Amino acid sequence: MTAIEMDGLRKSYKGGNAVDGVSLKVERGEIFGIAGPNGAGKTTIVECASGLRRRDGGTLRVLGLDPQSDRRELLQRIGVQLQEAALPDAIKVDEALRMYASLYTKPADWRELMGEWGLTDKRRASFASLSGGWKQRLFIALALVGNPELVFLDELTTGLDPSARRTTWGLIREMRERGITVVLVTHFMDEAEALCDRIAIIDRGRVIAEGSPRELITQGRSDSLEDAYFALTGRGTA
Numbered sequence: 001m002t003a004i005e006m007d008g009l010r011k012s013y014k015g016g017n018a019v020d021g022v023s024l025k026v027e028r029g030e031i032f033g034i035a036g037p038n039g040a041g042k043t044t045i046v047e048c049a050s051g052l053r054r055r056d057g058g059t060l061r062v063l064g065l066d067p068q069s070d071r072r073e074l075l076q077r078i079g080v081q082l083q084e085a086a087l088p089d090a091i092k093v094d095e096a097l098r099m100y101a102s103l104y105t106k107p108a109d110w111r112e113l114m115g116e117w118g119l120t121d122k123r124r125a126s127f128a129s130l131s132g133g134w135k136q137r138l139f140i141a142l143a144l145v146g147n148p149e150l151v152f153l154d155e156l157t158t159g160l161d162p163s164a165r166r167t168t169w170g171l172i173r174e175m176r177e178r179g180i181t182v183v184l185v186t187h188f189m190d191e192a193e194a195l196c197d198r199i200a201i202i203d204r205g206r207v208i209a210e211g212s213p214r215e216l217i218t219q220g221r222s223d224s225l226e227d228a229y230f231a232l233t234g235r236g237t238a
């Protein structure tokens with residue numbers, strides 16, 4: 001079954017085309033990676049697919065819905081963790097989860113979720129007092145509080161230390177085990193290689209390569225996904 005079907009997606013801002021005819025298919029239950037250089041259009045693609053931004057052209061079905069015309073229904077069925085997601089400094093972990101849960105018609109039990117993601121001991125901690133790793137755990141729990149079928153994670157592990165990154169990888173795999181489809185925007189090729197079933201590499205608003213990590217390594221005639229990324233994008237070589 002297909003979670004996302006995107007055909008010829010286009011979006012431009014005043015500065016020009018951010019997304020220039022992107023076609024992608026994400027299957028249900030997979031971890032699908034979106035990689036590419038800064039400014040390639042990755043976040044814009046996620047924003048259009050999650051109903052947070054209006055597209056200029058192309059067709060888009062997410063869980064069988066149009067993110068524009070069926071936005072309300074879609075937002076009940078997806079979870080979104082965006083880049084630089086922030087909460088008020090003073091909000092407590094349990095307050096944030098309760099507040100997010102109240103936005104959904106069929107939320108998960110937020111207390112249970114807090115336990116599952118190891119946040120119970122931190123329940124009375126303010127957002128500002130949490131380290132980066134704990135903030136990320138909270139963002140994941142918040143993205144899951146609506147019982148989503150599909151989650152969008154945008155640069156979730158940026159700024160984390162190596163051990164917090166590995167912990168977060170485990171949490172992302174756990175989502176897949178629970179049957180949740182994951183769309184993961186990442187700059188880290190080791191992360192994409194370790195986690196993703198399939199990856200699209202975006203450059204200048206277009207898909208320049210797509211496939212499993214193994215297929216991309218073959219396409220890039222490389223030994224690792226990172227080398228394949230440099231070969232396919234033509235970047236990173238001084």
Ligand SMILES: Nc1ncnc2c1ncn2[C@@H]1O[C@H](COP(=O)(O)OP(=O)(O)OP(=O)(O)O)[C@@H](O)[C@H]1O
Pocket residue numbers: 013014015017018036037038039040041042043044045
């Ligand atoms: N709200 C906006 N207004 C104008 N231009 C924008 C806006 N958001 C993004 N852009 C531009 O659109 C292009 C794509 O940006 P986008 O954030 O989607 O890229 P990205 O691949 O997510 O980048 P990064 O890896 O740096 O996060 C960039 O040139 C960016 O400057």
